[in-house]
Amino acid sequence: MDAGERPRAAVVVTGSELLTGVISDSNGPWLATELAGLGFELAHLLLVGDRADDLAAALRFAADAGAELLITSGGLGPTADDLTAQVVADFAGLELEFDEQVHATIAAIVAGWSARTGFSGPSVDAATRKQSMVPRGAVVLPPVGTAPGLVVPTAGGPLVVVLPGPPRELRGSWPSALATAPMQALLARVPRAESRSLHFFGLPESEIAESLREVGAALDLTALEVTTCQRHSELEVDIRARPGAEETAEALVDELVGRHRRQLLSTDGARTDELVARALLASGLTVATGESCTGGMLASRLVDRAGSSAYVAGGVVAYTNEAKTALLGVPADMIVAHGAVSPQVARALADGARERLGADIGVGITGVAGPGGGTEAKPVGTVSLCVSTGDGQVIARDVRLPGSRADIRERSTDLAMYLILRAAGGLPTP
Amino acid sequence: MDAGERPRAAVVVTGSELLTGVISDSNGPWLATELAGLGFELAHLLLVGDRADDLAAALRFAADAGAELLITSGGLGPTADDLTAQVVADFAGLELEFDEQVHATIAAIVAGWSARTGFSGPSVDAATRKQSMVPRGAVVLPPVGTAPGLVVPTAGGPLVVVLPGPPRELRGSWPSALATAPMQALLARVPRAESRSLHFFGLPESEIAESLREVGAALDLTALEVTTCQRHSELEVDIRARPGAEETAEALVDELVGRHRRQLLSTDGARTDELVARALLASGLTVATGESCTGGMLASRLVDRAGSSAYVAGGVVAYTNEAKTALLGVPADMIVAHGAVSPQVARALADGARERLGADIGVGITGVAGPGGGTEAKPVGTVSLCVSTGDGQVIARDVRLPGSRADIRERSTDLAMYLILRAAGGLPTP
Numbered sequence: 125m126d127a128g129e130r131p132r133a134a135v136v137v138t139g140s141e142l143l144t145g146v147i148s149d150s151n152g153p154w155l156a157t158e159l160a161g162l163g164f165e166l167a168h169l170l171l172v173g174d175r176a177d178d179l180a181a182a183l184r185f186a187a188d189a190g191a192e193l194l195i196t197s198g199g200l201g202p203t204a205d206d207l208t209a210q211v212v213a214d215f216a217g218l219e220l221e222f223d224e225q226v227h228a229t230i231a232a233i234v235a236g237w238s239a240r241t242g243f244s245g246p247s248v249d250a251a252t253r254k255q256s257m258v259p260r261g262a263v264v265l266p267p268v269g270t271a272p273g274l275v276v277p278t279a280g281g282p283l284v285v286v287l288p289g290p291p292r293e294l295r296g297s298w299p300s301a302l303a304t305a306p307m308q309a310l311l312a313r314v315p316r317a318e319s320r321s322l323h324f325f326g327l328p329e330s331e332i333a334e335s336l337r338e339v340g341a342a343l344d345l346t347a348l349e350v351t352t353c354q355r356h357s358e359l360e361v362d363i364r365a366r367p368g369a370e371e372t373a374e375a376l377v378d379e380l381v382g383r384h385r386r387q388l389l390s391t392d393g394a395r396t397d398e399l400v401a402r403a404l405l406a407s408g409l410t411v412a413t414g415e416s417c418t419g420g421m422l423a424s425r426l427v428d429r430a431g432s433s434a435y436v437a438g439g440v441v442a443y444t445n446e447a448k449t450a451l452l453g454v455p456a457d458m459i460v461a462h463g464a465v466s467p468q469v470a471r472a473l474a475d476g477a478r479e480r481l482g483a484d485i486g487v488g489i490t491g492v493a494g495p496g497g498g499t500e501a502k503p504v505g506t507v508s509l510c511v512s513t514g515d516g517q518v519i520a521r522d523v524r525l526p527g528s529r530a531d532i533r534e535r536s537t538d539l540a541m542y543l544i545l546r547a548a549g550g551l552p553t554p
Numbered sequence: 555m556d557a558g559e560r561p562r563a564a565v566v567v568t569g570s571e572l573l574t575g576v577i578s579d580s581n582g583p584w585l586a587t588e589l590a591g592l593g594f595e596l597a598h599l600l601l602v603g604d605r606a607d608d609l610a611a612a613l614r615f616a617a618d619a620g621a622e623l624l625i626t627s628g629g630l631g632p633t634a635d636d637l638t639a640q641v642v643a644d645f646a647g648l649e650l651e652f653d654e655q656v657h658a659t660i661a662a663i664v665a666g667w668s669a670r671t672g673f674s675g676p677s678v679d680a681a682t683r684k685q686s687m688v689p690r691g692a693v694v695l696p697p698v699g700t701a702p703g704l705v706v707p708t709a710g711g712p713l714v715v716v717l718p719g720p721p722r723e724l725r726g727s728w729p730s731a732l733a734t735a736p737m738q739a740l741l742a743r744v745p746r747a748e749s750r751s752l753h754f755f756g757l758p759e760s761e762i763a764e765s766l767r768e769v770g771a772a773l774d775l776t777a778l779e780v781t782t783c784q785r786h787s788e789l790e791v792d793i794r795a796r797p798g799a800e801e802t803a804e805a806l807v808d809e810l811v812g813r814h815r816r817q818l819l820s821t822d823g824a825r826t827d828e829l830v831a832r833a834l835l836a837s838g839l840t841v842a843t844g845e846s847c848t849g850g851m852l853a854s855r856l857v858d859r860a861g862s863s864a865y866v867a868g869g870v871v872a873y874t875n876e877a878k879t880a881l882l883g884v885p886a887d888m889i890v891a892h893g894a895v896s897p898q899v900a901r902a903l904a905d906g907a908r909e910r911l912g913a914d915i916g917v918g919i920t921g922v923a924g925p926g927g928g929t930e931a932k933p934v935g936t937v938s939l940c941v942s943t944g945d946g947q948v949i950a951r952d953v954r955l956p957g958s959r960a961d962i963r964e965r966s967t968d969l970a971m972y973l974i975l976r977a978a979g980g981l982p983t984p
Contacts, residue, residue, distance in 0.1 A: 144781065420852070533857075
């Protein structure tokens with residue numbers, strides 16, 4: 125690795141279920157964040173089925189592409205398609221051998237589990253034995269579930285960290301993997317990563333592209349890695365500087381903030397949800413929701429964070445007109461006059477939620493999420509949102525959102541979070 | 555490819571934001587499902603950053619691993635880090651050239667967008683020109699957003715399908731990609747995939763592993779590909795037969811169903827959520843939710859499906875004690891006597907939701923999602939659930955769930971969905 129270059133890493137996630145669309149991988153993105161934070165450049169994230177040849181090929185590919193650190197996830201379980209320990213041993217040129225001490229550790233964990241659940245017998249014994257096979261010379265991590273992770277040095281090749289697939293076990297094993305001697309030796313060679321992350325709301329990616337072109341004409345940006353990512357209305361711009369280019373990164377940050385200040389959410393990497401939590405905690409305000417088309421998605425987003433009970437009063441999912449009237453006091457004749465999807469009803473949902481739940485901020489959302497239910501005047505994607513506060517502030521939006529039912533519900537929730545942020549005074553001053 | 559073998563495919567998803575953990579990829583899993591349905595064997599799913607060398611290496615790796623179909627997602631956008639068309643052209647040995655007709659199509663789309671949003675100018679023109687560069691000989695797909703997808707035949711190599719990264723555009727482009735002549739020629743060679751999918755609730759993966767070992771002693775399962783996937787309490791077992799092995803697959807299905815009938819959810823691939831929707835639609839029953847720790851997650855799950863207004867009355871997120879009492883009639887002295895997290899309060903939440911929202915089935919959930927709020931008697935993970943019906947049926951569960959705050963909320967929601975399924979008579983008869 126050249127001076128100033130970040131060492132490359134690769135992640136190989138195993139599991140045939142990931143390749144039939146049965147389940148989405150969450151370990152890859154989680155490890156990606158960790159590796160970026162440590163200063164590695166993640167070159168490839170590979171998902172492979174539970175086939176020894178394909179896993180072996182993936183390991184070789186990642187090593188050939190220059191990875192100095194190779195992390196695998198999954199394939200340590202009790203079934204015959206759990207092959208990772210064997211394949212990694214072959215890759216590293218090491219014997220796989222039965223480890224008495226590991227076996228004793230797993231057996232003790234399994235005994236406790238059997239006592240609680242009543243499961244035991246030969247299937248459990250075979251699983252325990254299988255999970256006690258370890259490549260010779262590997263560092264065995266303390267198990268979080270039953271399958272222990274491994275740190276496997278390879279002669280002249282990458283360091284291989286073998287982690288279990290269940291996300292809770294993978295995340296729980298990560299700190300002990302970092303603490304091992306081979307990993308510490310590798311980390312000592314990683315230059316500190318300088319990274320800045322800007323978030324904007326309602327700014328098209330093409331505008332940032334144009335700004336980057338213009339700034340790039342005056343400033344040499346070649347020592348920076350700039351990535352942009354649009355997620356519905358939120359745009360994230362990540363700027364990573366190689367060592368020595370930190371000042372250029374700061375200059376670019378200043379330029380982008382100056383040019384797009386009106387759409388700026390944050391300069392410290394915080395997304396809308398984080399900013400909403402901060403603003404509500406700082407102001408001491410509480411929030412209540414009255415949702416129709418989003419059906420609880422907004423309340424659930426608000427409750428996602430630990431400590432949200434400090435600022436979430438609760439909410440009502442008023443999916444039917446009767447529920448809107450009975451639980452949130454939306455006048456039945458208002459629904460008849462303007463329709464359930466209307467700015468008037470959004471306002472009444474916001475006010476009703478705020479008053480009935482005794483909150484400072486009320487949010488109302490009503491819309492046509494589709495695929496059915498659209499009319500010429502109010503096609504699928506028509507959504508009315510309103511945020512009202514106890515001191516008389518009202519922020520309303522009436523929009524037509526594109527995409528599927530899921531898209532429309534998610535975009536509505538995003539926009540509602542942004543409006544809460546505005547009402548709670550959590551936006552940077554322009 | 556040998557007779558009876560499924561042709562291999564690979565998916566290469568580009569985007570540096572996927573490798574810093576900024577965003578999770580949803581295109582890979584979606585394409586995985588599509589490819590499995592068409593009868594391909596997805597060998598690898600690779601995520602690579604927006605670096606030409608890494609993308610090129612990924613394409614070569616997938617081709618070397620025997621992929622006859624190679625699908626890329628992303629990198630067709632307006633910014634300089636959008637490199638896919640160039641890299642695929644190089645991979646296929648084709649010139650990249652400006653396409654007048656594509657340019658006219660994109661310009662017309664962009665003009666409409668500019669008129670609506672007010673954005674225009676040189677940044678938009680440059681983006682349009684960049685997105686009009688096409689490898690010579692490629693089939694250009696009708697654009698769903700602005701960037702058109704491509705189907706690129708390579709001499710003696712895999713067929714490359716280049717799709718845009720935004721999920722809506724990728725999914726929208728897929729049918730036209732399938733309809734192209736080169737894709738139709740490839741599909742004509744794909745043997746029909748026979749696949750069966752069993753779902754169980756509350757069955758540990760090690761028990762299925764043991765059943766597979768036992769059945770495998772009597773029955774030759776080598777022509778089957780069996781994958782198991784545990785997602786919280788739900789276990790999916792997928793059985794794919796090579797042509798000729800369909801009867802073996804059926805025999806295995808019968809064995810597994812017979813051995814684990816009590817935990818069986820479905821034999822047709824349906825998951826809990828799908829079964830709940832079916833059972834509620836078939837019975838004409840409606841459901842209402844009273845949620846504390848899950849905070850709207852259950853309501854949102856129920857509303858996920860199109861047509862859910864037929865059976866979802868609505869719900870209340872009663873996060874505070876005051877909300878539980880005011881909106882769902884939970885007696886304040888009951889909360890004092892038993893605590894907000896108690897079977898009594900779960901029952902009162904279920905009854906209150908059912909009565910206040912006029913539904914047939916009420917669901918109550920109250921628990922300690924953590925990380926704070928746990929006590930010795932009721933540690934983090936303690937959750938009480940109750941489903942009550944208008945005709946006097948009551949199903950209650952008091953559990954201690956493992957994992958993080960997000961895990962506990964999701965597992966609680968899973969269990970609630972299962973209890974609704976049971977109450978609505980949607981489980982197979984044992």
